[in-house]
Every structure is written in C-alpha cells, then in structure tokens.
Amino acid sequence: MSKKEPKLKFNAAWELAPAPEDTKHISIKKQYDLFINGEFVKPNSKKYFATYNPATEEKIAEVADADERDVDKAVKAARVAFNSWSKLSGAERGKYIYRIARLMQERAREFAVIETMDGGKPIRESRDIDVPLAANHFFYYAGWADKLEYAFPNRNPKPLGVAGQIIPWNFPLLMAAWKIAPALAAGNTVVLKPAETTPLTALKLAELIRDSGLPKGVVNIITGAGKTGAAIVNHPDINKIAFTGSTDVGKLIQKSIAGSNKKLTLELGGKAANIIFEDAPLDQAVEGIINGIFFNQGHVCCAGSRLFIQESVADVVIRKLKDRMETLRVGDPMDKNTDVGAINSKEQLMKISEYIKIGKNEGAEMYQSSCSIPKKGYFCKPTLFLNTSQSHRIVQEEIFGPVLAIQTFRTIEEVIEKANNIPYGLSAGVWTDKGSKIFNLTTKLRAGVVWANTYNKFDPTSPFGGYKESGFGREGGLHGLAAYLEL
Ligand code: NAI
Numbered sequence: 001m002s003k004k005e006p007k008l009k010f011n012a013a014w015e016l017a018p019a020p021e022d023t024k025h026i027s028i029k030k031q032y033d034l035f036i037n038g039e040f041v042k043p044n045s046k047k048y049f050a051t052y053n054p055a056t057e058e059k060i061a062e063v064a065d066a067d068e069r070d071v072d073k074a075v076k077a078a079r080v081a082f083n084s085w086s087k088l089s090g091a092e093r094g095k096y097i098y099r100i101a102r103l104m105q106e107r108a109r110e111f112a113v114i115e116t117m118d119g120g121k122p123i124r125e126s127r128d129i130d131v132p133l134a135a136n137h138f139f140y141y142a143g144w145a146d147k148l149e150y151a152f153p154n155r156n157p158k159p160l161g162v163a164g165q166i167i168p169w170n171f172p173l174l175m176a177a178w179k180i181a182p183a184l185a186a187g188n189t190v191v192l193k194p195a196e197t198t199p200l201t202a203l204k205l206a207e208l209i210r211d212s213g214l215p216k217g218v219v220n221i222i223t224g225a226g227k228t229g230a231a232i233v234n235h236p237d238i239n240k241i242a243f244t245g246s247t248d249v250g251k252l253i254q255k256s257i258a259g260s261n262k263k264l265t266l267e268l269g270g271k272a273a274n275i276i277f278e279d280a281p282l283d284q285a286v287e288g289i290i291n292g293i294f295f296n297q298g299h300v301c302c303a304g305s306r307l308f309i310q311e312s313v314a315d316v317v318i319r320k321l322k323d324r325m326e327t328l329r330v331g332d333p334m335d336k337n338t339d340v341g342a343i344n345s346k347e348q349l350m351k352i353s354e355y356i357k358i359g360k361n362e363g364a365e366m367y368q369s370s371c372s373i374p375k376k377g378y379f380c381k382p383t384l385f386l387n388t389s390q391s392h393r394i395v396q397e398e399i400f401g402p403v404l405a406i407q408t409f410r411t412i413e414e415v416i417e418k419a420n421n422i423p424y425g426l427s428a429g430v431w432t433d434k435g436s437k438i439f440n441l442t443t444k445l446r447a448g449v450v451w452a453n454t455y456n457k458f459d460p461t462s463p464f465g466g467y468k469e470s471g472f473g474r475e476g477g478l479h480g481l482a483a484y485l486e487l
C-alpha cells in the first residue's frame, strides 16, 4: 500500500482497520426513519425519540416512533413481497442471504462500534462475539435455503407468510440475525422491531439490506417502544410472532394472540444454575463462573446467575472467585481492555440496584469487587451474594445484571432438586471431571440448554430455548428453521 492511499475505512478487514476504539469513520445519522418497502420513510406521527449512550449518558441519535398506521404499512409491504419471495427458488434466496452475511463481515467494525455505543457492552464482546456470530447466522441459514426438502423429508415444507419479530436490548444485532436469517431462508418476509434503547445496529442492518439489493419489502425494520410491538402482535395479517424479552411481556403476547391462527415462539427470562462439583477443574470452573454471570454485564437470559458449589470445595472456589473478580476491569465499553461495560439503561440500573438492596435485606452477605466505577454513565460493580437460600428473591427472580447468588450443596440429588425448583428453565452449567455425572444431570435438569465444563457458548447450528416461564419454541439449528415452516 502506497503512503498516499487514503486511510482504510470500516469496510476494510479487521486487521487493516483502525483500532476499534477509534470512532472517526463510523457513520451515525442524527435522525433515522422507518425502513419500509426497501426505503427509509417518515413516521406517520412525525414523532421521534432519542437513543443514548449508557456509558456517557449522551444522546446519540433520534429514531422514528412507529404507530399502528406505520405497522400496517410495513405488514402490507411484507405481504406483497411474500408473493414473489416465497416463489423464488431456495438457491436464489440463499444468494441474497449470503450477500447479507458477507456485507456484515465487511462492515463488522462499524457494527461493533455502534453496538457498543448504543448498548454499553464491551467493544471486545461486540467485536469478537456479537457481530461475527450474527454474520455466521446468516451464513448458516443461507446454506439451508435450497435444502429444505432434505432438511424435512416428505414433510412438504412451506413458509408461514409474514413474520412479526420483536427483539430485546441485550444482543441487538445478534437477536436480529437469529430472527431474520431463518425466516428468510424458509421463504417468509419480516417486520422486525428492535428495542427502544438499542435501535441503531438494526437500522444499520436496514441500510445494509437496502444496499444488498434484497427485493423490496422482504425485510422491514421499524422502531418504537412497547406500543409499536403490541401493534405488530395485534395486526391481523401477521402469520407468526417471534418474541425475545421479559416473561411479563411474553405472557401478554400469548394472551393477545390466543384464538388467532398466529404461530408463536417465546424466548423469555432465565435464572440458570451453574453447578460446580468437587471433582471439577476448579480454575477453569472459576473462569466459567465469571463468564457465566459477568459476560455482557449479566444482561443475558441464560446467565449463570445462581451458583451451586459442592460444600467440600466452597471455601476455595469462593476465594478464587473473589480474587478473579478483583482483576475485572469495569468502565469505558469502548476500551478494548474493558471486561464489564455499562448497564444498558438507567431503568435497568435502578432495577439491579433495587435487587442488591433486596438481597441485603433478605440477610444474604454481599461482596463487591473493590474497583472504582466512572462517575458518569450507568455502571454496577461485579457483585456476589453468599449465604443465600431457595426462598430468597435474589435466587428466584431474574435480575439481568452482574449479580450472582451463591449456594452450597452436599449431594447430587440435593443440587438437582434446588436447580429445578424455580419458575424458569432456560439453561444450566455443570462442572465435573466425570462424564457419567454430566449425562446424569443433562437428563434431570429442566433446562433447554446444558453446558458441560463451559458456559455461554453459542453456535448457529445448535438449538436454543427454554421450558416453563422461559418460553417455548427453539431458535438456532434445524429447530430454528422448523419454527418458520408449515410442515
Ligand atoms: P421488554 O420485554 O419490555 O422488552 C423487550 C421487547 O419487547 C422490546 O422491543 C420492547 O419494546 C417490546 N415490548 C414491550 N412491551 C411490549 C408489548 N406489550 N407488546 C409487544 N412488544 C413489547 O423488556 P424490558 O422492559 O426492556 O426489560 C425488563 C426486564 O425483562 C429486564 O430487566 C430483564 O429481566 C427482562 N428481559 C429479558 C430478556 C431476555 O432475553 N430474556 C431481554 C430483555 C429483558
């Protein structure tokens, strides 16, 4: 490369791009409209709302607030597009989806920086996990688009129609990919709504989709809060609702579509047990505990938020855990050395702080790492509670923050009983040297995903989803594809 050549911008490969914390080449508009029928259009109400950077409390941009008429417009565009999109050959659909995946890789740096600015997660996570995994979902499902007959032999797979997709703020781009990629591969069209605190990467994705040449109306992305979400759910011409978010809203959605022909998948809260046996490789287990609860500030539905340690090793594990917590860097999410970034919103920080108070009032013993946190922005120190019991609210309820509730156990029967005695059933972790123990537990734990000697590992090929109040239906893998097909 000659010296005179201009500095490479964000569409260069990672290695050639400037350091992630350099935000000079990131293009964020002051105001975003709704992406309907392949173009950005003004909202009917002409109203906009602000999205903030939770690490600085500064306003980043304004986004359109879609009302029922905008939702109707988006659904109509998706319906018209469905007629031709569903008739394209799978191979043709696959080409479009591959193109989205490749463009996402090319613009990876821009996506990562915007994700971190808008939502507060450490840049290392958006760069190394969220964005590459989102692209991988598009690659993975693109590969199935022309193989539906092989994937579901003799079952005459047909797309459902228009899918309404509502996603949360903890993995904004990744959740958009989880939802859009299988829907398109199966031949459906989409109306997607990102969460109100993190709309910017979905809107970047809308720009990417426009640039990719995907036929108009196949993907529509509209912004707004709960009211907009409800308008999608209640629209009569939607065939399927896919929702990820709180259990409360999930229950509301289930009620409001009861009696309609709409199909539904719900991906709701969790309160996972992470179980450490005395024969586990303890140093690795401590890394798994840290990753399980402090990854993405604990804003993870499958977070390992309940820790069970076998009594004989409890003292040593807790000592190692406290030592490791001291090394966590809490602060500027844009710094590539940061481990724990900003809490996503003021509301979420208030909720977490309330639970920390509740934990103390319930008589549990709190420990926080001695780090300092920035004066501005929404931050929470990594926190753990010792001496908790099954009846404590901090053990039963989803906190969705960097707060770990610790219990000890003696026997395998006791820990299975405690792990399952909870309204949720999304995920669990098991740490032991014995394969037989792992098999025993995977059959007895009522959790959709069980990790053995690892935690928070995600892959497009493996299905993800829960039992009980964690929802129903699976995303990822062939199961995730089946959820968008009439079989
Ligand atoms: P939420 O469930 O209200 O928000 C998730 C999405 O649903 C957002 O896009 C929101 O605009 C939309 N929404 C809200 N009300 C709706 C309605 N009536 N109909 C259709 N869509 C609607 O979650 P929120 O309030 O942001 O967070 C509250 C708590 O929920 C968190 O503290 C956490 O415990 C839990 N949560 C769990 C998530 C998970 O992945 N399991 C994700 C987000 C939140």
Ligand code: MG
Binding pocket: 051, 052, 053, 054, 117, 118, 119, 197, 198, 199
């Ligand atoms: Mg924001």
